[in-house]
Amino acid sequence: MSINAILIGLGGRGGGAGKNFLEAAKIAGVEAKIVAVADIFQDKAMGGLQHFGVPADNCFSGFDGFQKALAVPGVNYCILATPPGFRAAHFKACVEAGKHIFTEKPVCVDGVGAQIMYAAAEEAKKKNLKVAAGTQRRHEKGYIETIKRIHDGAIGDVTDLRAYWVNGGPIWHRAAEEAKAGSDLERQIANWYHYIWLCGDHICEQHVHNIDVCNWIMQGHPVKAWGMGARQQLGNKSGEIWDNFAVEFEYANGVRMHSYCGQIKRDFSSVSEAVVGTKGTANPGGNIKPTQGEGWRFREKAIDPYVQEHVDLINAIVNDTPLNEAAQVTDSCVTAIMGREAAYSGSVVEWDDVVKSKFAYAPAELYTNPAGMKWGAFRTLKPPMPGDHDIFKDKVELPTI
Ligand SMILES: NC(=O)c1ccc[n+]([C@@H]2O[C@H](COP(=O)([O-])OP(=O)(O)OC[C@H]3O[C@@H](n4cnc5c(N)ncnc54)[C@H](O)[C@@H]3O)[C@@H](O)[C@H]2O)c1
Known part of the structure; x- marks a missing residue:
């Protein structure tokens, strides 16, 4: 073949x-x-x-x-x-x-x-x-071997998780490409990271990797989220997104995942996950530390994931x-969207709020006739402000599907 x-x-x-x-x-x-x-x-x-x-x-x-x-x-x-x-x-x-x-x-x-x-x-x-x-x-041997051990009970029952993509510095901003563009859509697509309908904000675009690892460990997805965040170092640059989020997610069994992501410049930086269990802790990328007995580390050479x-x-x-892997990756994206909307709105957002929502950030045509879209006008949002932003309670006038 x-x-x-x-x-x-x-x-x-x-x-x-x-x-x-x-x-x-x-x-x-x-x-x-x-x-x-x-x-x-x-x-x-x-x-x-x-x-x-x-x-x-x-x-x-x-x-x-x-x-x-x-x-x-x-x-x-x-x-x-x-x-x-x-x-x-x-x-x-x-x-x-x-x-x-x-x-x-x-x-x-x-x-x-x-x-x-x-x-x-x-x-x-x-x-x-x-x-x-x-x-x-999900295709990286160090993660696969470690998470298999976690599932086999190497650190007992999981009681707590942390997911980090913090402070790697600011993301690119294609201001020159935006300036050359002939329409709103061209401008936004050229500088796509900064528009929510194109990027999903960095909790979804980037931090979904770490969130996905936590969901993999939990063999499921959280049911609700609450959190906070802001647009601080992006300042007056064009765009709608925030540059930092801190969100707490709760799984159906009450276990929580503490998630931090930021595209800001600070002294501390980490892209990682951590798990706490009743009998030890783990870095799911390749390290198990039981409270008693020998630890384990992944040491093999593996193919680039x-x-x-x-x-x-x-x-x-x-x-x-x-x-x-389509439903599994969608679960992790929905998790990120739930966390993002919790932070944007300052409310508790639940799983069904997202998966049953009729609200779309994108131009309506994207979901009905994507090949028929035309270059043209499209609104830019103000960066979301808690209190003013709640797409699940129809408080903002944005297109709905
Ligand atoms: N798995 C990873 O580690 C990883 C790493 C980097 C990027 N990504 C993902 O890859 C995707 C692309 O990121 P990138 O860094 O390559 O961005 P990029 O801006 O370099 O490339 C995106 C390309 O898509 C084109 N494009 C935009 N709209 C299009 C459309 N409707 N039809 C066809 N082409 C279109 C753009 O012109 C551009 O060339 C993102 O979803 C990003 O999250 C994943």
């Missing part, structure tokens, strides 16, 4: 994922190539020719580029690496077209996107499509073994 991939979103991660995919195919011993690419901007789409030798005719651009790439004959593997806002719509289209999918995280930024993802995840299962997600710690996730997906396709 040979794998014919398309790559949607040819930026930093899309380019990296394309290379990871080709390396993974070699490791798996499978013939593979990238047959088409799509990027909303034409100059970036032509990177398909430059980086992967894709014929210029198969380097598509515009809002409907993904649809044209999907229609290329023989395609059986999609790599989704646009800004998160487009993911649910593109994922649904790939499932409808019957393709196996590697999807970068996050897969949704609001409840409507989550509903689309859960439905598409089910449909993918029915069609026996394989799905791997870019929460790459960005490559391993494609090896696992290719093997699942070729050997027809089960792999569908």
